[in-house]
Every structure is written in structure tokens, then in C-alpha cells.
Amino acid sequence: MNQSFEEGSVTSVQGYIAAGIACGIKKRKKDLALIFSNSPCTVAGTFTLNKVKAAPLLVTQEIVKQQTKVKAVLINSGNANACTGEEGHKDALEMQSYCAEKLGLQPIEVLIASTGVIGQRLPMDKLKTGIEQIVPALKHCGGKEAAEAIMTTDKTTKHLSLNIKLKHGSVNLGVISKGSGMIAPNMATMLGFITTDADIDSTTLHELLLPSVNASFNKISVDGETSTNDMVLLLANGASKIKIEKDTEDFQIFQTALENICIEMAKAIVSDGEGATRLVSINVKNAKNQKDADLVAKSIANSTLVKTAIYGADANWGRIISAAGHSGADFNPNDVTVSFDNLPVLQPNFNIVVNEDLASKVLSKQEFSINVDLGAGDAKTTWWTCDLTEEYVRINSDYRT
Amino acid sequence: MNQSFEEGSVTSVQGYIAAGIACGIKKRKKDLALIFSNSPCTVAGTFTLNKVKAAPLLVTQEIVKQQTKVKAVLINSGNANACTGEEGHKDALEMQSYCAEKLGLQPIEVLIASTGVIGQRLPMDKLKTGIEQIVPALKHCGGKEAAEAIMTTDKTTKHLSLNIKLKHGSVNLGVISKGSGMIAPNMATMLGFITTDADIDSTTLHELLLPSVNASFNKISVDGETSTNDMVLLLANGASKIKIEKDTEDFQIFQTALENICIEMAKAIVSDGEGATRLVSINVKNAKNQKDADLVAKSIANSTLVKTAIYGADANWGRIISAAGHSGADFNPNDVTVSFDNLPVLQPNFNIVVNEDLASKVLSKQEFSINVDLGAGDAKTTWWTCDLTEEYVRINSDYRT
Numbered sequence: 001m002n003q004s005f006e007e008g009s010v011t012s013v014q015g016y017i018a019a020g021i022a023c024g025i026k027k028r029k030k031d032l033a034l035i036f037s038n039s040p041c042t043v044a045g046t047f048t049l050n051k052v053k054a055a056p057l058l059v060t061q062e063i064v065k066q067q068t069k070v071k072a073v074l075i076n077s078g079n080a081n082a083c084t085g086e087e088g089h090k091d092a093l094e095m096q097s098y099c100a101e102k103l104g105l106q107p108i109e110v111l112i113a114s115t116g117v118i119g120q121r122l123p124m125d126k127l128k129t130g131i132e133q134i135v136p137a138l139k140h141c142g143g144k145e146a147a148e149a150i151m152t153t154d155k156t157t158k159h160l161s162l163n164i165k166l167k168h169g170s171v172n173l174g175v176i177s178k179g180s181g182m183i184a185p186n187m188a189t190m191l192g193f194i195t196t197d198a199d200i201d202s203t204t205l206h207e208l209l210l211p212s213v214n215a216s217f218n219k220i221s222v223d224g225e226t227s228t229n230d231m232v233l234l235l236a237n238g239a240s241k242i243k244i245e246k247d248t249e250d251f252q253i254f255q256t257a258l259e260n261i262c263i264e265m266a267k268a269i270v271s272d273g274e275g276a277t278r279l280v281s282i283n284v285k286n287a288k289n290q291k292d293a294d295l296v297a298k299s300i301a302n303s304t305l306v307k308t309a310i311y312g313a314d315a316n317w318g319r320i321i322s323a324a325g326h327s328g329a330d331f332n333p334n335d336v337t338v339s340f341d342n343l344p345v346l347q348p349n350f351n352i353v354v355n356e357d358l359a360s361k362v363l364s365k366q367e368f369s370i371n372v373d374l375g376a377g378d379a380k381t382t383w384w385t386c387d388l389t390e391e392y393v394r395i396n397s398d399y400r401t
Numbered sequence: 402m403n404q405s406f407e408e409g410s411v412t413s414v415q416g417y418i419a420a421g422i423a424c425g426i427k428k429r430k431k432d433l434a435l436i437f438s439n440s441p442c443t444v445a446g447t448f449t450l451n452k453v454k455a456a457p458l459l460v461t462q463e464i465v466k467q468q469t470k471v472k473a474v475l476i477n478s479g480n481a482n483a484c485t486g487e488e489g490h491k492d493a494l495e496m497q498s499y500c501a502e503k504l505g506l507q508p509i510e511v512l513i514a515s516t517g518v519i520g521q522r523l524p525m526d527k528l529k530t531g532i533e534q535i536v537p538a539l540k541h542c543g544g545k546e547a548a549e550a551i552m553t554t555d556k557t558t559k560h561l562s563l564n565i566k567l568k569h570g571s572v573n574l575g576v577i578s579k580g581s582g583m584i585a586p587n588m589a590t591m592l593g594f595i596t597t598d599a600d601i602d603s604t605t606l607h608e609l610l611l612p613s614v615n616a617s618f619n620k621i622s623v624d625g626e627t628s629t630n631d632m633v634l635l636l637a638n639g640a641s642k643i644k645i646e647k648d649t650e651d652f653q654i655f656q657t658a659l660e661n662i663c664i665e666m667a668k669a670i671v672s673d674g675e676g677a678t679r680l681v682s683i684n685v686k687n688a689k690n691q692k693d694a695d696l697v698a699k700s701i702a703n704s705t706l707v708k709t710a711i712y713g714a715d716a717n718w719g720r721i722i723s724a725a726g727h728s729g730a731d732f733n734p735n736d737v738t739v740s741f742d743n744l745p746v747l748q749p750n751f752n753i754v755v756n757e758d759l760a761s762k763v764l765s766k767q768e769f770s771i772n773v774d775l776g777a778g779d780a781k782t783t784w785w786t787c788d789l790t791e792e793y794v795r796i797n798s799d800y801r802t
Contacts, residue, residue, distance in 0.1 A: 118719025318519025
């Protein structure tokens with residue numbers, strides 16, 4: 001692609017301002033973010049498939065479903081407001097309406113999201129004081145602070161922007177996201193907020209967002225877990241005055257750009273996985289069909305034995321092929337080829353061609369690919385995973401303390 | 402039940418002898434085991450569902466399918482003879498026929514199994530020298546040595562026996578097994594070899610074994626992985642002269658005993674999971690149906706976030722309910738109850754009743770239960786899991802070196 005990412009964020013896009021502050025939900029760090037659009041936005045969203053859904057997610061999902069226009073997204077970190085029952089639902093509604101009031105909006109113009117510990121009530125006093133403080137703090141360059149305020153165990157902020165050349169001018173995409181957890185969407189909530197100044201109706205916006213999320217955030221799961229709070233929102237305020245409609249060349253260009261920005265964010269989340277030291281692309285090709293390709297890639301990406309072998313830079317292709325073997329996909333083990341980057345490891349009929357020293361060098365790189373050719377058809381996919389380290393165990397064995 | 406386990410093994414059963422020796426596949430430790438029955442045995446077996454199956458497993462599975470009688474089981478550790486192609490298959494057949502020759506048997510009277518590293522050829526010279534040495538080493542009390550010789554990263558040998566009182570006399574069950582891996586059957590192969598002196602035809606033997614394995618070894622998976630080599634075999638030599646037939650009271654008594662001995666072995670495997678410090682029973686009740694009960698229990702047992710929280714003795718019920726929520730089972734999150742042992746943690750409508758200090762005490766015990774009531778029906782199940790520790794990561798990041 002001929003797009004280059006910039007060190008921007010949601011506020012690199014015309015008509016959006018944002019802020020990130022500390023309101024005391026966390027001990028010291030920033031924990032409240034607000035994104036605001038000067039003009040009303042259409043919105044598309046994808047939400048966790050977990051049966052247990054956090055209160056703010058349900059509130060936001062309902063608005064997105066109604067396809068009404070919105071102007072703000074308020075996000076807190078440090079507390080997920082999940083598994084908090086009726087009271088938690090009331091807290092979510094109050095969080096929304098209090099923010100709307102301070103912004104001079106209707107509650108349904110404000111989307112909300114939360115991430116953090118499950119099962120504890122939101123400290124509403126702190127949150128409301130925070131809302132009072134964050135509204136006047138909104139600014140044109142506030143996107144990175146917002147990115148900081150939505151972090152949980154993330155070590156780095158995640159934000160990007162992209163200028164997209166269309167047939168008659170250009171539009172912008174900006175994003176902030178947070179991951180954490182060994183991988184998103186592994187319970188440790190994955191959140192992504194994307195802004196654009198293109199003019200796109202909400203039906204078209206959904207059609208653009210779904211395949212982009214499926215090709216990115218939905219391919220970085222390690223054990224198929226999805227959090228109670230996972231959410232990706234795409235807002236379009238039309239400030240560029242450039243309209244994108246279905247079945248046009250611009251639609252395709254925008255779709256590709258959106259998918260790419262989502263993939264970059266997804267990879268950033270994996271790279272910053274808890275305790276992770278490696279970012280690994282799992283490329284599966286020549287699967288019998290798309291479902292099989294994803295089953296195999298997911299199974300390898302999720303295997304704790306593969307992930308610990310990666311950590312040890314151990315060319316343990318046996319664990320890779322065994323993970324493929326129990327994925328449920330249909331293939332003949334004798335036809336499988338495995339390589340690490342461009343280094344051949346396994347040829348058909350279990351012809352082992354790996355040079356252990358060279359393989360260990362590839363596996364020691366911060367970023368590399370595991371390539372599996374199933375020789376069973378022509379479907380392919382790419383997933384992303386990270387290694388599983390002692391540090392991951394340390395982080396997650398005392399996350400709450 | 403009114404059966405008590407004894408510190409026995411496969412050779413605590415009439416008519417079986419065994420041995421375990423070091424033949425040099427591993428650097429120092431015992432790595433070759435042989436179980437021998439004086440009279441021909443019927444045999445039942447369950448085998449990995451992994452698409453990638455080790456050569457010895459395929460050889461043994463074929464014999465079990467033919468329902469012919471066998472007299473010996475030869476097992477090596479240190480090398481799985483998996484993903485070794487045509488050559489590996491020839492090695493497996495040679496391992497079988499060479500052992501048969503030394504025992505004065507036909508090859509199809511000898512079952513074989515392997516466990517250890519994947520993708521490396523068996524050192525046939527060492528193995529054959531080992532076979533020559535192990536045949537004369539067979540002895541009446543050799544079961545525990547055999548248990549030692551099938552270990553890989555196991556820290557303890559796993560063996561038991563049980564005397565079963567039937568209507569007209571008693572029969573015996575003996576078992577040796579090996580686990581390793583965070584959990585069996587997580588690629589790190591799970592093997593179980595069970596002997597009985599009851600007289601049972603092979604069809605009936607299969608009907609006894611399948612539900613026992615399903616209620617035990619198949620409920621300790623953590624991430625649904627199954628190794629290329631997983632296998633449980635049940636041999637019956639009839640030495641007790643007591644016949645067990647279908648649809649009899651004795652069948653029921655024997656079935657219960659077999660299930661119990663399998664559960665004890667399964668729990669021993671989890672307890673000895675790589676780096677594990679806790680053995681946790683996951684009891685799910687009032688699920689909509691059996692499938693849902695197992696989906697929820699498996700999802701909790703497999704969750705790396707639940708397992709790290711257990712390690713940290715962190716009463717993080719949010720991770721438990723979220724794991725239940727993404728399991729695919731149908732239930733209303735508001736109806737869920739959670740307890741640790743007898744300590745209430747969560748009541749319906751997300752009424753959080755946990756005393757964190759008391760909960761942390763329960764979670765610090767070497768053995769405890771997580772009990773989840775879904776309030777959606779009347780199906781129930783029990784799975785077993787262990788915690789996920791830094792030690793697990795250390796072991797698995799350099800298993801081969």
C-alpha cells in the first residue's frame with residue numbers, strides 16, 4: 001500500500017478534540033479519556049461476544065444499534081464496570097448522562113466504555129469530578145493523552161493516523177487503542193476508537209468496519225477468550241465534506257486503509273502483550289477453506305507450548321504441527337510445510353530440513369513469521385501472537401494487588 | 402465408594418510382570434518400560450484425536466481395533482517417534498517386532514507407545530539393546546519401575562491399584578500413568594496403562610473404558626490440546642477366573658472402580674503439572690445440558706487468566722465468570738453463583754459476598770474447588786486444573802535443551 005502512518009491519533013482528524021486526565025480511579029495514572037466531535041458523527045461498532053457483557057458496553061451497543069448520531073466517547077480505565085448488576089447499569093447510565101450534561105448534549109449522543117478490574121462498583125464521585133475536569137481540558141492535540149488514559153497494563157500508548165488519498169481529495173483516519181493481556185481480546189479488554197472526517201452513512205460505516213476488525217483485532221486472540229468489555233468504535237463526522245459510498249473505488253481504498261490501520265493497532269497490542277518479548281505473524285496458506293485456515297492459525301497462536309517455545313527461541317516445529325493437528329482443520333500431516341521467515345524447517349513427508357542454529361536466530365528476533373503450508377486447498381490467513389513469558393505469569397498472578 | 406487405593410501398580414494384579422530400565426534414549430534416567438501378561442489379554446484403548454498421530458500410536462490403535470489378544474506393552478520415553486514420516490513408522494514396527502521376538506511372541510501380541518520429543522528418529526540401536534536387557538528384567542514387583550521409565554517431565558511416579566469386591570469374589574485393577582505438560586493431554590503426552598485380572602471380552606472392555614476416560618483423563622485438558630501420542634490402554638487377562646458381563650451388577654461395580662482409579666490418576670497428573678502448585682476441581686452444576694456444563698468447566702480450566710489468578714491466590718471471580726461467558730454455553734449471567742470450597746463468593750444478580758481474606762486462604766490451599774452454579778438446568782460436571790506459574794514457562798521454554 002502507498003499509505004504511510006503518522007504518529008497521530010484520533011485528534012489528527014478534522015473536527016475532533018480529546019483529553020486524558022487522572023481522576024483517581026487508578027492510584028496515580030491517567031484513567032479518564034474523552035473524545036469529542038464538533039459535528040455529529042455516524043458510528044459503527046463491534047462488541048464482545050462474551051455472554052457476560054459490561055454495563056457500559058450494553059449502553060453503547062444499544063446506541064450503535066439505533067444508528068443515531070453521536071458527538072462524544074467517554075472512557076475510563078482502572079474499573080471495567082462489569083459484573084456489577086443493576087447498580088452497575090445505573091452507574092453506566094449516570095456516567096453517560098453526567099458527561100452529556102457537562103457537554104451540553106443528550107445522553108444518547110455520548111458513548112461510554114470502561115476497562116479494568118471486573119466486579120467492583122465505579123467510584124462515581126471521583127468519576128463525576130473527573131468529568132467536570134475533562135470537559136474543559138478537551139483540545140486539538142489531546143488524542144495521545146486520551147490514548148494514555150485508556151491504558152491498563154499496557155506499557156506503551158497506541159495511536160496512529162493516516163491520510164487517505166481518494167479520487168477527489170483526501171480524508172483522514174485516526175485511532176487510539178489499548179490491549180494488554182497476553183493478547184487481546186483475552187479478557188484483558190481490547191478497546192479501539194477510530195475517527196474519520198469522511199462523510200459515511202452508518203450502514204456503509206458498518207460494512208467498512210466489520211471486515212477490518214475481522215482481519216485484525218479478531219486475529220490476535222490467544223485462547224479464544226473475549227473480555228466482557230471489548231469494543232471497537234468507528235466515528236465519521238463528515239468534516240472533510242468527502243462522501244464515501246458503497247460500490248465505489250473510494251470505498252475500496254478507504255476499506256484497505258481502515259484494515260491496515262486496524263492491523264497496525266492489533267500488532268501493537270500483541271507487541272505490548274503482557275510480558276511479551278516477540279511479535280509473531282502466523283501465516284497459514286493452502287488450507288482447504290477459510291475456516292480451516294483460521295482454525296489452524298488460531299490454534300498455533302493460542303498454544304501455550306508454542307508460545308513458550310518462541311520465548312525460548314526453540315525451533316520446536318513439533319509443537320506447531322501438533323497444534324495444527326488438534327485444531328479441527330482437515331489436512332494430511334504428510335503434506336505440511338513449515339518455515340520461519342524464509343528459513344525452511346519442515347518439508348512434506350516430515351522431511352526435517354531445519355538448521356537449528358539458524359532457526360534459533362530467527363526465533364530470537366523481535367518480530368518474525370511462522371509460515372505453515374497445509375497443501376490442502378487455496379485458503380489463507382494471518383494471525384498474530386506473542387511469546388508466553390514468566391513476566392506474563394507475574395503480571396497476571398497479582399493484577400489486582 | 403468403599404474401595405481403597407493401594408500403593409500398587411500394574412503388577413499388583415495377578416498374572417502381570419513388568420520392568421523399567423535405562424537404555425540411553427535419555428541421558429541418565431529410566432526410559433524403557435515393559436508390561437507382560439502370562440496369559441493373553443483382551444484390550445481396550447482410547448487414543449488422541451489429534452490429526453497428527455505418532456507412529457507407535459497408529460500401530461497400537463490398529464491392533465486394538467482388530468480386537469485380537471495381546472501379551473505385552475512396550476513403552477519408551479525421551480522420544481515420541483512422532484512426525485518422523487515413513488522411517489518413523491518402520492522404526493515403530495521394528496520396535497514392536499524386535500520386542501516380540503525376544504519375548505517369543507508374534508508382533509501383533511505386542512503393543513507399543515512412545516513419549517518425549519517430537520520429530521526426531523528413535524535411536525534404534527540403543528532401543529534394541531534396551532529390549533534385550535528389559536525382557537530378562539521382567540519381575541512381579543516391576544510395575545513401579547515401569548511407572549518411572551515412562552516419565553518425561555513428571556516429578557513423581559504415578560501408580561495405583563485397587564481390589565474390587567464383586568458378587569462372587571474379587572478382581573484387581575492396577576495402573577501406571579504419566580502426565581506432564583501444564584496438564585495432560587496438552588501435547589506433553591498423557592499415557593495410562595491399566596491392567597485387570599478380570600475376564601472381560603474386548604467389546605465389554607471398551608464399554609467400560611470409554612466412560613471412565615471421559616470422566617477423568619478427558620477432563621483435565623487446559624487448552625483443548627491433545628498430543629500426538631496420548632493413549633490409555635486397559636488389558637484384561639482373566640487370571641482371576643471371574644467373568645464380568647454387560648448389564649450385570651458386577652459390571653456396574655467394576656465400572657465405578659475403573660472410573661475412580663482413572664480419576665485418581667488424572668488428578669495425580671494435574672497435581673504434577675509442570676510448575677503446578679495447586680490442584681483445583683472445577684465443579685459446574687445446573688447447566689442447561691451436559692455439553693454446556695463441560696463447555697463452562699473446560700473454559701474455566703483452560704483460562705490462563707484464571708490459572709494465573711489461582712497461582713496468585715487472587716479471588717478474581719470476574720475472570721471465572723468471564724471464562725464461563727465466552728465458553729459458548731447458554732445461561733443468564735445474573736443467575737450465576739460462585740463459591741470456593743464452601744465459601745460463597747458470588748450470589749445471583751452479581752451480589753458479591755466474597756470475603757477476600759478468607760477467599761485468599763482457600764486459594765492458597767494445595768487443593769480446593771471452584772464451584773459454579775449456572776442456574777440454567779440440571780446438568781453437572783467436574784474438571785480438574787492446576788495453576789499457571791513462572792516455573793511452567795521456564796520448563797517449556799527450554800524443554801529440548
